[in-house]
Amino acid sequence: MAEYNRVSECVGLITLRNPPVNALSAAVRQGIVDTVQRALSDPNVKSVVICGQNGIFCGGADIKEFRSNMTGPPLIPMIHAIESANKPVVAAIEGSALGGGLELALGCHYRIAHSKARLGLPEVSLGLLPAAGGSQRLPRLIGVPAALNLITTGRHVTAAEALQLGIVDQVTDHNTVAAAVKFALSVAGRSLDPRRISTHPCPQQPDLDALFEEVMQKVRQSARGAIAPIACVQAVRAAATLPYAQGMERERELMATLFTSGQARALQYCFFAERAVGRWRMPSGARWDTSKPRPVHKAAVIGLGTMGRGITVALAQTGLSVIAVETQEKQLMEAKQAISGMLERGAKGRGVAPALDGVIYSQNIQAVADVDLVIEAVFEDIALKTKVFQQLSAVCKPGTLLCTNTSALDVDQLASETPNPELVVGMHFFAPAHVMKLLEVVYGPRSSPQAVATAMQLGKKMGKASVAVGNCRGFVGNRMLKPYIEEAFFLLEEGATPELVDQALEEFGFPMGVFRMSDLSGLDVGWRVRKGDGLVEPGTASGRSARIRQGRRYSPLGDLLCEEGRFGQKTGRGWYQYDKPGSRVARFDPWLHSFLGAYRAQHGLVARRIDHQEVLERCLYALINEGFHILDDGIAAGPEDIDVIYVSGYGWPRHRGGPMFYANMVGLAKVLERLEHYQQLHPEVPHLQPSSLLRRLVASGSPPIHKWGEAIKKLHSQL
Numbered sequence: 001m002a003e004y005n006r007v008s009e010c011v012g013l014i015t016l017r018n019p020p021v022n023a024l025s026a027a028v029r030q031g032i033v034d035t036v037q038r039a040l041s042d043p044n045v046k047s048v049v050i051c052g053q054n055g056i057f058c059g060g061a062d063i064k065e066f067r068s069n070m071t072g073p074p075l076i077p078m079i080h081a082i083e084s085a086n087k088p089v090v091a092a093i094e095g096s097a098l099g100g101g102l103e104l105a106l107g108c109h110y111r112i113a114h115s116k117a118r119l120g121l122p123e124v125s126l127g128l129l130p131a132a133g134g135s136q137r138l139p140r141l142i143g144v145p146a147a148l149n150l151i152t153t154g155r156h157v158t159a160a161e162a163l164q165l166g167i168v169d170q171v172t173d174h175n176t177v178a179a180a181v182k183f184a185l186s187v188a189g190r191s192l193d194p195r196r197i198s199t200h201p202c203p204q205q206p207d208l209d210a211l212f213e214e215v216m217q218k219v220r221q222s223a224r225g226a227i228a229p230i231a232c233v234q235a236v237r238a239a240a241t242l243p244y245a246q247g248m249e250r251e252r253e254l255m256a257t258l259f260t261s262g263q264a265r266a267l268q269y270c271f272f273a274e275r276a277v278g279r280w281r282m283p284s285g286a287r288w289d290t291s292k293p294r295p296v297h298k299a300a301v302i303g304l305g306t307m308g309r310g311i312t313v314a315l316a317q318t319g320l321s322v323i324a325v326e327t328q329e330k331q332l333m334e335a336k337q338a339i340s341g342m343l344e345r346g347a348k349g350r351g352v353a354p355a356l357d358g359v360i361y362s363q364n365i366q367a368v369a370d371v372d373l374v375i376e377a378v379f380e381d382i383a384l385k386t387k388v389f390q391q392l393s394a395v396c397k398p399g400t401l402l403c404t405n406t407s408a409l410d411v412d413q414l415a416s417e418t419p420n421p422e423l424v425v426g427m428h429f430f431a432p433a434h435v436m437k438l439l440e441v442v443y444g445p446r447s448s449p450q451a452v453a454t455a456m457q458l459g460k461k462m463g464k465a466s467v468a469v470g471n472c473r474g475f476v477g478n479r480m481l482k483p484y485i486e487e488a489f490f491l492l493e494e495g496a497t498p499e500l501v502d503q504a505l506e507e508f509g510f511p512m513g514v515f516r517m518s519d520l521s522g523l524d525v526g527w528r529v530r531k532g533d534g535l536v537e538p539g540t541a542s543g544r545s546a547r548i549r550q551g552r553r554y555s556p557l558g559d560l561l562c563e564e565g566r567f568g569q570k571t572g573r574g575w576y577q578y579d580k581p582g583s584r585v586a587r588f589d590p591w592l593h594s595f596l597g598a599y600r601a602q603h604g605l606v607a608r609r610i611d612h613q614e615v616l617e618r619c620l621y622a623l624i625n626e627g628f629h630i631l632d633d634g635i636a637a638g639p640e641d642i643d644v645i646y647v648s649g650y651g652w653p654r655h656r657g658g659p660m661f662y663a664n665m666v667g668l669a670k671v672l673e674r675l676e677h678y679q680q681l682h683p684e685v686p687h688l689q690p691s692s693l694l695r696r697l698v699a700s701g702s703p704p705i706h707k708w709g710e711a712i713k714k715l716h717s718q719l
């Protein structure tokens, strides 16, 4: 797993071989130990170069090994042996040097990087810290502030930035290994003492205490309950204040706590889940690896409201040529200005030229005749969308893929209105579409695997976490959100306040609780949907019967607020009050509290004390329960799909892995028991009725989450 060659007569070249990213598995570590030993004991070898095969230096420790008992030589002494070597060791960095990979390079005496390489210590995003000496060597090399920035955010830096920071000694546009060999020859025989980073003190930093206090405060705020960023600050503090050996001991202690934490397990699960959703499969048996996407060179967006604009930007930023169609002239002009602004700002942030010429604007739908794929983003109205689809079917060249951006409408119904339903898929973007990571790719029973493959590939190109899901009301994300929001309304009726509910959810790790989120997105959105479903009635009736609609418990609280014109931030009033319409700082609103009191009195409800635990159990377990229904219905292929949707699109705290992972951590039997408990108390609430899949999983011994797929298949075959 590490190959040894002698090149240029006196350079020992060690090549890490562990595709795809040369992760430091036990075999690679053993290979490094053996080959370093061989190079150092060969009298003909004057210096050593370490590189990775296939254009990538090293992606770090092998994350898959973390789940099992670690064997093989440990990283720390291996890196220490390299640093203490009496011959210069040069790291030749191509592709990536991340985590343990960069720590290995920091143990080398010199680092040469290709100009396209990326370097970083991303352990924090896996719930860990750079614990092979990275937290101790990096601050010694580049100073405390820069090291804190890199280690607490886990961000990857370009080779140019790495050179500027002093992480690498040279950047090349040519063959990195050849440059490193040349460099290694040039430094052979030089004293290595100044190159052993662990022997240096950290560069002097004035007012160290104030700096750490400030960073710790910032990190605590943005961590939303994640523990790894805090441990990262503590480890760097050890580097700045303790001798190396003691700093290493502190690094080890902190890592030991993190390594076995549920948060590390959750974050590592997210890492693999994000990659697993790319290997999509449909109930028909169609799969990612047997379905070839169609090439997309030219795309179109129909309708340039908020969503259409964001989608146009996301497409143009991938380098595609985009036809942006809006029939209203004024809207078109406004959209053009807004899209150009977004493209310019995005390009500035990425240091590239804006793709302004990539977008052609038109008022005429005929302009899309020769595109390969259309994303329709007109107003959320089935009659209007149907009309647009019929026009598109008539205008577009044969084989053009027709995608609808919808958050709730029936993709099958729309497909059935076109002569080629196999070419139709849903693409549920989230606002703002050029920023939000999530994309639900919705297939119907007639969508062709090729259409799904094309939409999934396009999503990947746009940098989205794309998840293929079946067609149902609300798809996966919004379908699970419904019981969550309903439970929050019921809690208000029973005595909770928006502040209490939001605080419980924000302490859990959501960036915003359900009521602050509702104020942000607009209360009128849900009101319109409930009206369409025939649930909204005039607010004068009282008593229990007024709160049973369509045979189930219903809370009209949101409707009553809308009747008062309280639509949230945009009107300056909602569940909270705001300084003025459009303002973002939510403040306690005495009106709302007396309104809740009067509402409870009108309906004969007696407010009781509700604690955070109940808020979490009722809101989250109702949402999770819906997730089990979704799995049982085959709408999501596995728990990873649901979890990626919630982590990337709905603010579920990543360090809790996603709702299904969380259920697995809490214990399926516990989730079932609490749902049964609340269902007994609220029999008129169907979403508290435990899903049969949850019951069956518990009855079959609560298999761990990575075995749910097998268990679900087995349980289904027994039905």
Ligand SMILES: CCC[C@H](O)CC(=O)SCCNC(=O)CCNC(=O)[C@H](O)C(C)(C)COP(=O)([O-])OP(=O)([O-])OC[C@H]1O[C@@H](n2cnc3c(N)ncnc32)[C@H](O)[C@@H]1OP(=O)([O-])[O-]
Pocket: 020, 021, 023, 058, 059, 060, 061, 062, 063, 064, 075, 096, 098, 099, 100, 101, 103, 122, 123, 126, 128, 129, 130, 131, 132, 134, 272, 275, 276
């Ligand atoms: C004591 C220890 C201390 C130490 O400080 C701890 C660490 O180093 S923690 C580690 C710190 N390091 C990190 O956090 C870096 C994590 N890795 C990355 O950020 C990206 O993979 C990388 C940028 C390297 C390549 O991106 P890309 O080209 O888009 O490719 P891709 O992302 O699609 O991955 C391709 C395949 O490789 C797999 N795989 C990847 N890395 C690892 C790994 N370390 N291990 C195992 N497997 C890994 C990945 O699952 C996927 O498998 P599959 O079966 O095909 O789905």
